[in-house]
Amino acid sequence: xxxxxxxxxxxxxxxxxxxLPCNHSTISGTDYxxxxxxLPSQGPEYVIHGLTSNVNNRMASLAIAEDRKSSTLILxxxxxxxxxxxxxxxxxxxxxxxxxGTRLMVKP
Amino acid sequence: DTEVTQTPKHxxxxxxxxxxxxxxxxxxxxxxxxxxQKAKKPPELMFVYSYEKxxxxxxxxxxxxxxxxxxxxxxxxxxxxxxxxSALYLCASSQPFLTPNYGYTFGSGTRLTVV
Numbered sequence: 578x579x580x581x582x583x584x585x586x587x588x589x590x591x592x593x594x595x596x597l598p599c600n601h602s603t604i605s606g607t608d609y610x611x612x613x614x615x616l617p618s619q620g621p622e623y624v625i626h627g628l629t630s631n632v633n634n635r636m637a638s639l640a641i642a643e644d645r646k647s648s649t650l651i652l653x654x655x656x657x658x659x660x661x662x663x664x665x666x667x668x669x670x671x672x673x674x675x676x677x678g679t680r681l682m683v684k685p
Numbered sequence: 686d687t688e689v690t691q692t693p694k695h696x697x698x699x700x701x702x703x704x705x706x707x708x709x710x711x712x713x714x715x716x717x718x719x720x721x722q723k724a725k726k727p728p729e730l731m732f733v734y735s736y737e738k739x740x741x742x743x744x745x746x747x748x749x750x751x752x753x754x755x756x757x758x759x760x761x762x763x764x765x766x767x768x769x770x771s772a773l774y775l776c777a778s779s780q781p782f783l784t785p786n787y788g789y790t791f792g793s794g795t796r797l798t799v800v
Binding site: 611613618619620621622623624625626664668670671672673674675676677678 | 689716718727728729730733735740741775777779781782788789790791792793794
């Protein structure tokens with residue numbers, strides 16, 4: 578399975594943008610890049626996914642490098658409710674394999 | 686309905702007990718999954734069902750037995766568990782890979798304690 582590498586933790590100030598990086602240098606052409614987040618005591622929550630082009634939705638934006646070996650999840654204005662573990666995952670077929678994730682802390 | 690419902694939310698069982706975890710979705714998803722999550726660790730995939738057939742078993746011990754009675758329901762039957770099996774068990778659903786999809790939907794999990 579293609580693997581992803583994320584920083585263990587990041588800190589942000591409330592109301593500021595947050596850029597969460599992810600490296601996936603062994604990505605294959607058919608792997609979709611998925612992002613999920615997990616708040617304390619909850620199941621993971623889908624955030625966004627993409628294949629080659631940048632994607633936007635109501636929760637976040639996903640910027641994908643031209644060579645697809647890295648991507649960045651962008652939260653445009655962090656709130657305290659965005660404090661969670663963010664997982665960058667490569668979906669291959671019906672496999673969604675979680676890596677270590679980034680714990681995002683948001684300071685008021 | 687855009688939810689995955691898991692019952693029970695909490696379960697305490699002895700090592701000789703037999704119990705079942707249940708998962709239900711009504712989004713028309715045809716792929717369903719069981720994950721296990723230990724404290725402060727990422728979820729680990731256990732089983733994948735696609736169109737009600739088991740397609741992936743990630744070398745899970747036989748004391749865990751999955752069942753997919755229909756396209757909306759997924760069960761995980763538990764028997765002779767060990768204390769180290771204590772964890773959060775998460776169910777998820779999605780459209781199968783080769784159809785347009787908007788990601789996986791996860792339930793909030795069953796917190797299992799084996800005593």
